[in-house]
Amino acid sequence: MDFTITLPHTQKTMTIRELLEKEWLVPRKVRHFLRTRKDVKCNGEVAMFHQEVQAGDQISLHLEESDYAYQEIHLGLAKFIDVLYEDEHVIIVNKPAGCKTHPNQPNETDTLLNHLAAYLAPKAQRPYVVHRLDKETSGAILFAKNPFVLPILGRLLEQKRIYRRYQAVVHGLLKKDCTIHQAIGRDRHDRRKRIIDPRNGQEAVTYVTIAQTLKNTTQIYCVLDTGRTHQIRVHLASLGHPLVGDPLYQSKPAPRLMLHAIEMHFIHPFTKEKMVVQALPGLW
Known part of the structure; x- marks a missing residue:
């Protein structure tokens, strides 16, 4: 793998060692x-590792396949991939409802990750998984295209710097905008479900x-300010307004779960450009 990255105009002067370790999160072994x-x-x-670099410099890296571990994935069908944005390092696709994000068993071939592979x-x-959407949820989902960028995207996610906006339809009439701040834990009686759990x-x-x-x-x-499993589904159900079509948290039948990741914002790890991607047309 060969990458050439032009350091953006916002780049602070630092050594190669600092750039690789602190900015790009390259593992110690790979460094x-x-x-x-x-x-x-x-x-x-x-370049020597004590050498300083600055905005406008071109940094080239050569990585061997053996530098990073990779778990082989069975190839699915490329025709199922709807690309919203793609460059050398990242790809954002429009996930269809009813498709799992990634395999849970090594012999699976019909997940989004298989098709993207x-x-x-x-x-x-x-492809490398950065985050996931529930099987029943559709919309924009981000993947890394190499292991080099993966930890940087993971840090953006942890620091809540990847903005995700969802469309949803709930049962009943909500009266006003609100913020739901409720801890979520596992349901001990049904391993598929999550519950409001203030204590644990x-x-x-x-x-x-x-x-x-x-x-x-x-x-x-x-x-979302956090990204817990089933977070939107559990939070809205806790208000007495479950999502339409939710197979776990309400009983009324519907063609699909009415939850769609319509928009994603983040700062590109290398160009530092603001990326704004929408998965249209959405639910309405």
Whole structure:
């Protein structure tokens, strides 16, 4: 794997070692390989790790396949991939409802990750999971295209710097916008489900904005401050307004779960450009 990255105009002056370790989160073992193999170049010349770099410099890296571990994935069908944005390092696709994000068993072939692996295979690239959407949820989902960028995206996610906005339709009429701040934990009686658990649950915050009230339902937007399993579904059900079509948290049948990840914002790890991606047309 060969990458050439032009440091953005916002780049602070620092050493190669600091750039690799603190900015790009390259593992210690891989930094050692890069140094001993002399596989880091600055503006076309082999770079020393104590050398300073600054905005506008071109940093080139050569990574061996063996530098990072990779779990082989069975190839699915590339035709199922709907690309919303793609570059050398990241890809955002529009996940259909009813499709799992990734396999839970090694022989699975019909998940989004399988299909994305098939899409990327002709380019000699591989997908890496950054976050997930429930099987029943549709919309924008981000993957890394190499192990080099994966920890940087993971840090953005942990620091709540990947903004995700969802469309949803709930039963009943919500009266006003609200913030739901309720810890979520596992349901001891049903391993598929999550529950509100103030004592043992993980902190979870969901911001809800009303888009439109209809006869018996409300169309809403949700923004997550945390990313717990089933967070939107559990939080709305706890208010007495479960999502339409939710197979776990309400009993009324519907064609699908009415939850769609419609928008994603984040700062690109290398260009530092603000990325705004929408998965249209959405639910309405």
